[in-house]
Amino acid sequence: MRAFCKLTVAFLFISGIFCSSAWADKVKVALILPSTIDDMAWGQAMYDGLKAVQEGMGDDNFELAVSERLWNAVDAGSAIRQYASQGYSLVIAHGAQYQSVLDEVAPDFPETSFAYGTGFNAGAPNIFAYDPHxxxxxxxxxxxxxxxxxxxxxxxxxxxxxxxxxxxxxxxxxxxxxxxxxxxxxxxxxxxxxxxxxxxxxxxxxxxxxxxxxxxxxxxxxxxxxxxxxxxxxxxxxxxxxxxxxxxxxxxxxxxYDFSEVVEQMLELRKSGILGGRHIALSLATGTLxxxxxxxxxxxxxxxxxxxxxxxxxxxxxxxxxxxxx
Known part of the structure; x- marks a missing residue:
């Protein structure tokens, strides 16, 4: 479900196109990676998913920032906090090792959505946990x-x-x-x-x-x-x-893994007023795997x-x- 226009009475789904009227404000997403966007593995899978969402929504509606090679939790925490303070809508820390960092940072930015995976516990009400099966x-x-x-x-x-x-x-x-x-x-x-x-x-x-x-x-x-x-x-x-x-x-x-569907789901939840607190599975049943x-x-x-x-x-x-x- 990569595209839609929100109507007054019902939702109209149109394959392949995000209607810009559905997004009043530009969505700003930041990605924190322990590796690189071209690692041909975990990091690139998420980056490619984010680029697919950006292509569907258009550059005018979707801004993406990436910080790579942040293996160190302290450095990652600084980057996460900086993106949140700059008004990013969603900050994705792409690694299970970032859970404790998000638990510390998220309460200080209650209007920002955070996400990490592989995650089993969403924790704070503004943290999403995504979990590839x-x-x-x-x-x-x-x-x-x-x-x-x-x-x-x-x-x-x-x-x-x-x-x-x-x-x-x-x-x-x-x-x-x-x-x-x-x-x-x-x-x-x-x-x-x-x-x-x-x-x-x-x-x-x-x-x-x-x-x-x-x-x-x-x-x-x-x-x-x-x-x-x-x-x-x-x-x-x-x-x-x-x-x-x-x-x-x-x-x-x-x-x-198809992380584009996961990102879209998080953005839709946020748009409806749900900033986190959800566990999102990637599985064969959902087609995200x-x-x-x-x-x-x-x-x-x-x-x-x-x-x-x-x-x-x-x-x-x-x-x-x-x-x-x-």
């Missing part, structure tokens, strides 16, 4: 790994053993076991979200141990994909966004495998298949 797409990718591995060994390159990475890894393992109970999944963590070198080294270790399917999450995966792309017969499964452009002959499929196939490698995946996974996708979306987290 990473385990859902991960389950489908796990099924794909289990059904396509030739060695029976699958490697996971993890960042830190917490948050969204755990949800992804648990869902992935469940998918592997559901499709191939005999397959072995080996998981290792770099201890960082952005250590490309360490991610590459873990990928090498997995491959030396016989893994022919690899996956992983966070910005560091670029390093692991680079390693996988140099090894014939080794494939990668992505999350956060479609990473097939990095290695068209290596990335089989991806779990991709999807499975993306790499058309360049369609011949590498048997049709019956694709059919089986697409059937599982429909079951998860409808609620008949639950990917529960322990």
């Amino acid at each position: 990473a385990q859902e797409g991960a389950y489908l990718l796990g099924m794909l790994a289990g059904l396509t591995t030739k060695t029976g060994i699958i490697g996971v390159v993890g960042p830190v053993e917490a948050g969204d990475a755990i949800k992804y890894n648990k869902g992935f393992v469940k998918g592997v076991k559901a499709s191939n109970p005999d397959a072995k999944v080996r998981i290792a963590y770099t201890g960082s979200f952005g250590d490309l070198v360490a991610a590459g080294e873990i990928a090498k270790t997995h491959i030396k141990a016989g893994a022919d399917i690899l996956t992983g999450s966070a910005q560091q995966t670029v390093g692991a994909i680079k390693v996988a792309s140099t090894k014939p017969g080794v494939f990668w499964l992505s999350t956060d966004m479609d990473q097939s452009s990095l290695a068209p002959d290596t990335v089989l499929a991806a779990q991709a 999807d499975l993306v196939w790499n058309p360049e490698l369609s011949d590498s995946i048997p049709e019956e495998v694709v059919t089986r996974i697409e059937e599982a996708k429909e079951k998860i979306a409808s609620g008949t298949l639950k990917v529960n987290l322990d």
